[in-house]
Amino acid sequence: xxxxxxxxxxxxxxxxxxxxxxxxxxxxxxxxxxxxxxxxxxxxxxxxxxxxxxxxxxxxxxxxxxxxxxxxxxxxxxxxxxxxxxxxxxxxxxxxxxxxxxxxxxxxxxxxxxxxxxxxxxxxxxxxxxxxxxxxxxxxxxxxxxxxxxxxxxxxxxxxxxxxxxxxxxxxxxxxxxxxxxxxxxxxxx
Numbered sequence: 001x002x003x004x005x006x007x008x009x010x011x012x013x014x015x016x017x018x019x020x021x022x023x024x025x026x027x028x029x030x031x032x033x034x035x036x037x038x039x040x041x042x043x044x045x046x047x048x049x050x051x052x053x054x055x056x057x058x059x060x061x062x063x064x065x066x067x068x069x070x071x072x073x074x075x076x077x078x079x080x081x082x083x084x085x086x087x088x089x090x091x092x093x094x095x096x097x098x099x100x101x102x103x104x105x106x107x108x109x110x111x112x113x114x115x116x117x118x119x120x121x122x123x124x125x126x127x128x129x130x131x132x133x134x135x136x137x138x139x140x141x142x143x144x145x146x147x148x149x150x151x152x153x154x155x156x157x158x159x160x161x162x163x164x165x166x167x168x169x170x171x172x173x174x175x176x177x178x179x180x181x182x183x184x185x186x187x188x189x190x
Contacts, residue, residue: 052094056117060089060096063115064168067147071104073134074160080105080133084147084166094118104132113141120146134162 067084086100096115101108109132113124122143129137138155141164152162 052118056091060091066169067166068169069166073162107132
């Protein structure tokens, strides 16, 4: 009983609360007022406001259907001209299912893959049992910024892979000399 009185006084007076208590003492707990907790929760708001499903719908609608550029193998050699034509872009949750064909030099192959609307990661497969420009069957085209920044990931360690440099092809009239076209802005990874 003699220990209880100092504890009650310490709980009632903040100055007394700063004095050390003997080992084994118990300090009563009082929950904060509910109004303070509700105000704090209201200020936080939702944790994530980005809608990847909505962006997937927008990407499927607005993604350029024709891309042109070159493929450069890391093993060296002549850059290979590339043209990618997307026939379909279908939103599936936060992913966009891509289907079309890619012309690599003189060879045209079917392609199929996914573009993640949340992270802009791309996985694209060549649907052929062939080798074109050092790209062999079993590998994939992998991108970290959609089609803008993509590379060939070989299925074997003996093949170093390569890099694609693709830009969208304008489907309307040719741009004037006064307004040069530029690719999409670089988007940070984090």
